[in-house]
Amino acid sequence: MQLHSFPEGFHACVIGASGAIGAAFVAALQNDPRCAKVVALHRNSVPALDLSDANSIEAAAAHIKSQGPFHLIIHAAGILHQQEFMPEKKLGELNMAQMQTTFMVNTFGPAMILRHFSLLLDKQRGVFALLSAKVGSIEDNRLGGWYSYRASKAALNMMIKTAAIEIKRSQPNAVVIAMHPGTVNSGLSQPFRGEQIGRPPAQAVNEMLGVLDGLQSEDSASFVSYIGERLPW
DSSP, X not given: OOOOSSOTTEEEEEESTTSHHHHHHHHHHHTOTTEXXXXXXXXXXXXXXXXXXXXXXXXXXXXXXXXXXXXXXXXXXOOSOBTTBOXXXXXXXXXXXXXXXXXXXXXXXXXHHHHHHGGGBOSSSOEEEEEXXXXXXXXXXXXXXXXXXXXXXXXXXXXXXXXXXXXXXXXXXXXXXXXXXXXXXXXXXXXXXXXXXXXXXXXXXXXXXXXXXXXXXXXXXOEEETTSOBOOO
């Protein structure tokens, strides 16, 4: 697909580009003839970017600054589970190590991404989307469970909204949003029937890019889904 709200020859940056969704974003943007440059960042890229290392985040932003300004920046990294843990179903399963790991990747790292990468946005048309999750909505929480993941995404949402308000003062054309990608067939969703109920990453990315292409400056500081629905914080 082609993104028509961005200028001809626009520049994009995808953070978390080694994951299923991030890689699909990179592929889609590389296939857009209107996109002149796609910078893909992850733990093993050059420069490397590690969400648990604030110095690497700052250094990566400084390293790619000369390739900007960027019209589209997408943060697509996140964690729900790993070999050592699965989402907690009840209070009795809470433990500090899991919470610290989850918040580092889902909240603290992305907050530093906002700090350093928002400076690279194009002043005329700059969209900064960070993937969040509908289960991070406090108002929409009806089932409970998944304590660390829900809380880390709720905290991420607050970081995004607060940053969007500040960024708007100096960059009135900037669009900074939280985006819910829906269920995607990826490593993150695989233990939860992702292969049966998720969409292929390429499809999910095309849907999200379609929404991002339609965003205007007044949409900044909002929480939107892959179909463009406004979600409650």
